[in-house]
Amino acid sequence: MEEEIKSLEERVINVIRDYVNEHDSLVPLNVQLFGNLADGICDILSPIMDFKTGEEYKEFPIYSVFERIEFLKRFYKSININIDLDDLISKGIIDFVKDDYVNESIYGKQIPRRYGHSYRKNGTKLVDVINTGYFQDTIIAVHEIGHHMDEVINYERWLFNSLITEGLAETWSLIYKDFYKNEHRDEINYLNINRLRYFYEEAKYVRDTIPFLFVYTKYSTIDKEKFEKEFEGINYEEALVRLKKYNPNWFDSKVEYMFSSVLSCYLFYKYKENEKFLQKIIDLHKPIDFKEMEKAIKSIGLDSSFESAGNALLESLKRYTDELINERERRM
Numbered sequence: 001m002e003e004e005i006k007s008l009e010e011r012v013i014n015v016i017r018d019y020v021n022e023h024d025s026l027v028p029l030n031v032q033l034f035g036n037l038a039d040g041i042c043d044i045l046s047p048i049m050d051f052k053t054g055e056e057y058k059e060f061p062i063y064s065v066f067e068r069i070e071f072l073k074r075f076y077k078s079i080n081i082n083i084d085l086d087d088l089i090s091k092g093i094i095d096f097v098k099d100d101y102v103n104e105s106i107y108g109k110q111i112p113r114r115y116g117h118s119y120r121k122n123g124t125k126l127v128d129v130i131n132t133g134y135f136q137d138t139i140i141a142v143h144e145i146g147h148h149m150d151e152v153i154n155y156e157r158w159l160f161n162s163l164i165t166e167g168l169a170e171t172w173s174l175i176y177k178d179f180y181k182n183e184h185r186d187e188i189n190y191l192n193i194n195r196l197r198y199f200y201e202e203a204k205y206v207r208d209t210i211p212f213l214f215v216y217t218k219y220s221t222i223d224k225e226k227f228e229k230e231f232e233g234i235n236y237e238e239a240l241v242r243l244k245k246y247n248p249n250w251f252d253s254k255v256e257y258m259f260s261s262v263l264s265c266y267l268f269y270k271y272k273e274n275e276k277f278l279q280k281i282i283d284l285h286k287p288i289d290f291k292e293m294e295k296a297i298k299s300i301g302l303d304s305s306f307e308s309a310g311n312a313l314l315e316s317l318k319r320y321t322d323e324l325i326n327e328r329e330r331r332m
């Protein structure tokens with residue numbers, strides 16, 4: 001047992017050290033904010049975890065690639081976003097792919113587990129979207145096209161851009177789902193619940209890991225004494241053992257996904273209040289370095305005091321979750 005704790009401790013220290021070296025200025029400096037967000041997100045989403053998985057599932061319609069592209073075109077046209085989908089598809093920049101991903105059973109059949117991917121190959125930005133035929137494919141397309149809209153300088157993105165890229169991509173898919181909420185209500189409702197489940201798991205991972213990041217940031221090392229001094233009432237060994245089930249190397253992406261759950265709801269409601277806000281969302285795709293960060297945060301109406309920003313973000317997720325739960329109750 002003691003040996004296991006030692007090796008877990010070593011593993012956690014290594015991961016956290018690598019993470020801090022890579023992200024020296026953002027999450028570690030604001031570890032309290034991200035810890036609060038992780039706690040808050042878990043609290044808000046925990047009622048969703050009581051729902052039986054798949055209870056909202058119905059038989060959803062299948063659409064041809066052409067129909068799905070039409071859905072996308074109609075959406076982008078409605079919000080005046082100039083994206084030449086035909087051109088992007090004919091050049092192979094956006095591709096509907098069927099295989100090459102790990103299979104998983106969803107909707108009662110085997111489909112790829114990796115739903116979409118925005119990446120770079122030989123300097124070209126590419127977007128892969130799964131090709132199941134469900135409306136879901138188009139939601140994923142909008143998310144991935146959101147990543148595709150991130151501007152880069154010399155292939156570089158700043159830390160802030162990395163932190164918010166998932167949130168921006170998710171915002172686009174929230175706006176998209178809102179546009180089709182009547183036409184594709186059942187499937188959207190089903191997917192929304194699943195999405196929140198996923199965010200809960202990400203937040204839980206961050207919630208369990210972040211106390212270690214906190215201790216490391218303060219002392220440049222982690223041990224039982226320091227940990228229990230900072231987190232009275234949390235048993236160090238138990239906290240370490242909780243991390244056993246996670247792949248610690250994913251910490252940075254977990255933080256991004258967790259953060260995306262609140263940022264996207266926040267930006268979505270801002271847009272719903274005033275459609276002109278769309279331009280501010282678009283502007284967030286521009287490279288934003290450390291100096292420009294505060295300006296960017298203020299531009300979207302968030303207070304740069306992290307406490308009030310954190311509250312505003314959590315309130316948006318709470319509003320979104322409550323709406324979803326009410327909607328579900330009405331329909332089930």
Ligand SMILES: [Zn+2]
Nearest residue numbers: 143147166169
């Ligand atoms: Zn993404």
